Structures are given as C-alpha cells and as structure tokens.
Amino acid sequence: xxxxxxxxxxxxxxxxxxxxxxxxxxxxxxxxxxxxxxxxxxxxxxxxxxxxxxxxxxxxxxxxxxxxxxxxxxxxxxxxxxxxxxxxxxxxxxxxxxxxxxxxxxxxxxxxxxxxxxxxxxxxxxxxxxxxxxxxxxxxxxxxxxxxxxxxxxxxxxxxxxxxxxxxxxxxxxxxxxxxxxxxxxxxxxxxxxxxxxxxxxxxxxxxxxxxxxxxxxxxxxxxxxxxxxxxxxxxxxxxxxxxxxxxxxxxxxxxxxxxxxxxxxxxxxxxxxxxxxxxxxxxxxxxxxxxxxxxxxxxxxxxxxxxxxxxxxxxxxxxxxxxxx
Amino acid sequence: xxxxxxxxxxxxxxxxxxxxxxxxxxxxxxxxxxxxxxxxxxxxxxxxxxxxxxxxxxxxxxxxxxxxxxxxxxxxxxxxxxxxxxxxxxxxxxxxxxxxxxxxxxxxxxxxx
Numbered sequence: 001x002x003x004x005x006x007x008x009x010x011x012x013x014x015x016x017x018x019x020x021x022x023x024x025x026x027x028x029x030x031x032x033x034x035x036x037x038x039x040x041x042x043x044x045x046x047x048x049x050x051x052x053x054x055x056x057x058x059x060x061x062x063x064x065x066x067x068x069x070x071x072x073x074x075x076x077x078x079x080x081x082x083x084x085x086x087x088x089x090x091x092x093x094x095x096x097x098x099x100x101x102x103x104x105x106x107x108x109x110x111x112x113x114x115x116x117x118x119x120x121x122x123x124x125x126x127x128x129x130x131x132x133x134x135x136x137x138x139x140x141x142x143x144x145x146x147x148x149x150x151x152x153x154x155x156x157x158x159x160x161x162x163x164x165x166x167x168x169x170x171x172x173x174x175x176x177x178x179x180x181x182x183x184x185x186x187x188x189x190x191x192x193x194x195x196x197x198x199x200x201x202x203x204x205x206x207x208x209x210x211x212x213x214x215x216x217x218x219x220x221x222x223x224x225x226x227x228x229x230x231x232x233x234x235x236x237x238x239x240x241x242x243x244x245x246x247x248x249x250x251x252x253x254x255x256x257x258x259x260x261x262x263x264x265x266x267x268x269x270x271x272x273x274x275x276x277x278x279x280x281x282x283x284x285x286x287x288x289x290x291x292x293x294x295x296x297x298x299x300x301x302x303x304x305x306x307x308x309x310x311x312x313x314x315x316x317x318x319x320x321x322x323x324x325x326x
Numbered sequence: 327x328x329x330x331x332x333x334x335x336x337x338x339x340x341x342x343x344x345x346x347x348x349x350x351x352x353x354x355x356x357x358x359x360x361x362x363x364x365x366x367x368x369x370x371x372x373x374x375x376x377x378x379x380x381x382x383x384x385x386x387x388x389x390x391x392x393x394x395x396x397x398x399x400x401x402x403x404x405x406x407x408x409x410x411x412x413x414x415x416x417x418x419x420x421x422x423x424x425x426x427x428x429x430x431x432x433x434x435x436x437x438x439x
Contacts, residue, residue, distance in 0.1 A: 081353060083435050086343055090335050090357070090431040172328060204328055207364035232411035233364055236425075265421040266412040 094208060097176035101211025104183065109191040109301045111294045114210050116234060117218035118227075119200030122244045122277055124152045126218065127195055129277040131159045133287060138294060139189035143182045143196045145174040152197060162186055173204040176211055191298060193290060206233040213293060214239040217263075221249045225259035232266040240271045240289065247276040332365055332431070333373035339433045340383050349438035352383040356435050360428035362395040362411055386436075395428030 089095060105112045117123050124144075131140055142163040144152040153165035164182045166174060179196060188194065196212060198205045206215075217238035219227055222245060228235040235241070241263050243256055260272045273289065275282035336355065344352050355374075359367050367390045378384050395408035399415040400422040406415050408428065414421050 081437050081439050082347070082349070083437050084343055084347055084349075085435045086339060086433045087435070088339050088433050090332055090339070090433060093335060093338065207328075229412050236411050262412075265414070268422050268424070 091207065091209075094176045097180055098209035098211040101176055101180055101183070105194070105211060105213070106297075106301065106304070108188060109298055110188055110194050111192070111290070111297045112194040112196060112210075112212045113290075113293075114196045114198055114205070114212035114215045115218060116198045116202075116205045116215055116238070117200060117220075118202045118223060121200070121218045121220040121223065123197055123200070123218050124155055126242070126244055126275065126277040127197060128155055128159045129280070129283065130195075130286065130290075131156065131161055133280075133283050134193070134290070137291070139192035141186050141188055141192060141194050143174075143179060143186070143194065145178070145197060145199045147171070147199065168199060172199060172201050173208050174198050174210060175208045179210045191294070193294060202227065202231040202234050206237045213297065216240045216242060218242045218244050219259065219263075220245040221254040221256070222252055225254050225256075226262060228259065228263035228266055235263045235270070236266045238267060238270065240273070242282075242286065243272065243274045245276060245278075246274050246281055247279045329365055329369040330373045330377065333370055333377040336370075336374065336433055337377050337381060337383060340386075340436050341381065343436060344382055344438055347438065350382065351439045352386045352436050353439050354387040354389060354437035355383060355433065356389045356391065358391045358393055358430055358432045358434050360393045360395065360430045362408065362425060362428035363431045365431060367392065383436075391434070393428050393430065395425065397423035397425045397427075399423055 101112075104110075115123050115127065127142065131142075134140060140161045142153070142156045142161060144150070144156065144163055144165045145168065146152060146165070147168055147170065149167070150165040153163040156163040164185045166178050166182055168174070168178070174196065196210055198210075215234075215238045217234055217240070219241065221243065241260065243259060246256070249256065256274055260270075263272065264270050271289070273282050273285045275286055277283075336357065340352055340355055357370075359365060359370065371388055371390065374388050378386060395410065396405050397408040397415075398404070399406045399418065399420060401418050401420045402415060405426055406417055406423075408423060408425065411425075415423060
C-alpha cells in the first residue's frame with residue numbers, strides 16, 4: 001500500500017492477481033461484505049449473517065457490539081449516543097459552487113466546456129486552432145489548468161483571446177472553487193464561449209463538476225484505442241469525444257471505430273468527432289457542434305427571460321386585482 | 327491524490343453537523359461509497375484517519391457501505407447488476423445501459439456523544 005495516500009491496496013491487480021499477498025483482514029475485504037468496518041490493526045470477526053465487524057482489542061468498542069445500524073439505544077450509565085442523519089454527497093460543497101458557476105453562465109448566455117484528456121493529447125494545440133477557426137463568431141475566453149507554468153495561457157492569449165491560468169501546484173484536477181475564482185479575473189462577455197482546459201489527467205477530473213455545459217474528452221490516436229475501457233470514469237462523464245491527431249493515424253496501430261465503440265460501452269450514445277489540429281480535419285464538424293451548443297444556450301436564456309416576462313405580467317395583474325379590492 | 331481532499335470534505339460535513347447539534351465528540355461516521363464511484367474505500371479510510379487527528383472526530387469509527395452497481399438495460403427493459411463501468415448487461419450482453427445505482431459517495435449519518 002502506498003504510504004502517502006493509502007492507494008493501491010486490495011484493488012491493485014497485476015496480471016489479474018492481487019499485487020500483494022493479502023493479510024487476513026484484506027481477505028475479508030476481497031469477499032465483499034456489505035458493511036466494512038475499518039480500524040487499522042483491527043481484528044476481523046464474521047457473523048453468521050455474512051456481515052463483518054472489527055475492533056481493536058481493549059479499545060472503546062467492546063466485543064459483542066453487533067454490526068448494523070448505528071442508532072442502537074445507548075448502554076445504561078454511558079453518555080447518550082445519538083445518531084444524526086446527514087445523507088449528504090461528499091462532494092456537495094464542490095457541487096454547490098459548480099451550480100453557482102452554472103447559474104452565472106446561464107444568466108449571461110455563456111456556453112462553457114470542460115476539456116479533459118491525458119497530458120499530451122493535443123488539447124492546447126486543438127484549442128488554439130479552434131479559436132482561430134471560430135474567428136469571433138462569438139467572444140471567447142479560456143481558463144487554463146496545469147500544475148505549473150502559464151505556458152498554455154500564453155499560447156491562448158497569443159491567439160487573441162483572454163485567458164487566465166490556474167496553477168494547482170500538486171493538485172491533479174480543477175475544482176469548482178478554482179473556476180469560480182478564475183472567473184473573477186476574466187471579463188466574460190454575454191453570449192460567449194468559455195473553454196476550460198483541465199489539468200492533463202485521465203482519472204481525477206471526472207469526479208469534479210465545474211459548472212460546465214459539457215465535458216469534452218480528447219483522445220489522441222497515439223494513446224491506444226483501449227483507453228476508454230481502462231479509464232471508464234472519464235469517458236462515462238463526457239458528452240463528446242474528440243479523437244485527435246488523426247493525421248498520425250497511418251503511423252500507429254489505432255482503429256478509430258474500435259476506440260469510439262469502446263467509449264460507447266462506458267457512455268452509450270457518446271457523440272464522437274475525429275479531428276486533426278494540424279490538417280484541419282474534422283474542424284468544421286467540431287465548430288458546428290459548438291455552435292449548436294451556443295444556440296441551445298441562447299434559446300434557454302431567451303426562454304427563461306420570456307418566462308420572467310410572463311411572470312411579471314401575471315404578478316402585475318394580481319397586484320391590480322388586490323389593489324381594487326383593498 | 328484527492329482521496330485526501332474527499333476525506334477533508336467528509337470531515338467538514340461531519341464537523342458542521344456536530345456543531346449544529348452541539349455535540350462534543352463524533353464516535354462514528356457512516357459513508358456510502360458506491361462500487362461505481364470515483365474513490366477506493368481503503369484509500370479514503372486511510373486518509374480519514376490522518377485528517378481527523380486533532381478534530382472532534384478523532385478516533386471515530388468509520389463504516390463504509392458499498393452499494394453495488396446497477397443499471398437500466400434498454401433492450402431488457404429492466405434493472406440489471408453492473409459490476410463496473412464498461413461491463414455489458416449480464417442478461418443480454420448489450421451496452422445500452424443507464425447507471426441507476428452505485429455511483430454515489432455520501433455521508434449517511436454520524437454517531438455523536
């Protein structure tokens with residue numbers, strides 16, 4: 001087990017075998033009990049009904065405390081133990097900030113995209129090419145995410161659009177708070193497009209809602225067509241797959257149809273566009289996809305403004321009726 | 327690695343709840359970590375230990391319920407077991423599946439004294 005963060009214990013497999021010989025308590029974990037009670041250095045006991053409990057001998061939890069719901073009545077003479085229901089998502093805080101970001105974008109008609117991929121998939125090159133081809137159909141702004149340097153933001157600014165660089169230092173993904181903070185440093189125009197280029201990482205960004213309209217996953221032909229099966233979380237979270245660097249396809253063993261098929265196993269109905277930033281292949285299709293998204297966002301905003309107008313008319317009518325009766 | 331950040335989030339939720347109920351000590355925390363969710367339960371447990379030291383949840387028992395994965399299979403027209411993302415329907419082999427269970431990461435409840 002990695003002593004830095006505890007990763008890689010009983011779920012690590014090398015050639016379909018567990019990476020290390022499991023100790024007795026890990027054998028219990030492999031048997032997939034419904035309730036897992038963890039204490040480091042604990043002893044494990046299996047009940048007849050298949051549930052497990054563990055405890056440290058001589059510690060606070062006495063042998064004989066049954067596994068199960070926490071709201072058992074407290075023993076006489078002890079402080080009253082109470083169970084307090086919470087039922088809150090662990091990522092609730094991030095999700096709340098993401099929802100605020102989403103409202104901010106909706107109010108201003110901003111079409112926000114979260115670009116995710118491995119490092120080196122060609123995200124920034126494709127982004128710069130996209131910005132040049134988009135050619136001010138709408139205003140564009142960019143938020144860049146990397147551990148270090150502002151090289152990507154500089155490349156984007158050189159293409160003529162405002163960009164802000166987030167450096168996470170050791171962080172492996174952008175979160176909603178970082179994006180909210182970055183937005184205070186950017187002039188975001190109404191009816192515009194915002195590209196958020198996430199930290200290059202095919203694992204962690206999948207879990208973090210930034211308030212975007214869609215996650216766009218980019219997979220280059222040099223990365224291997226089985227990536228969607230190996231990194232399912234990311235492809236599952238995406239609404240569009242861009243297969244990039246297709247100009248290199250003749251030089252590598254990469255079957256585009258297979259890669260898209262694999263991606264659709266983990267995310268049925270995933271849209272896919274094959275592109276090359278270098279040759280411009282697929283660029284029109286990609287830009288058309290963005291345009292459709294911008295149009296849909298605009299319709300939604302107009303719809304909600306229209307709904308507000310109707311509501312005002314209703315309320316004015318109500319106010320008039322009440323004033324008459326008064 | 328962000329299991330640490332998730333453990334920190336768990337602690338924040340737990341502390342806020344304990345404070346609202348004027349509790350001095352948290353003795354147990356129960357989580358639901360779905361089989362299809364983004365985190366490994368063991369890593370989270372390790373980080374929970376580290377992150378709760380010195381807090382009112384120090385030495386709290388951590389209990390993790392592992393909810394199995396399930397999905398609606400379009401061809402079958404019913405909910406089926408889904409052991410992992412990318413697995414086919416165990417009944418008909420189709421990949422036309424909509425995940426309906428197992429992707430949650432939640433704090434269910436806490437025990438306080």
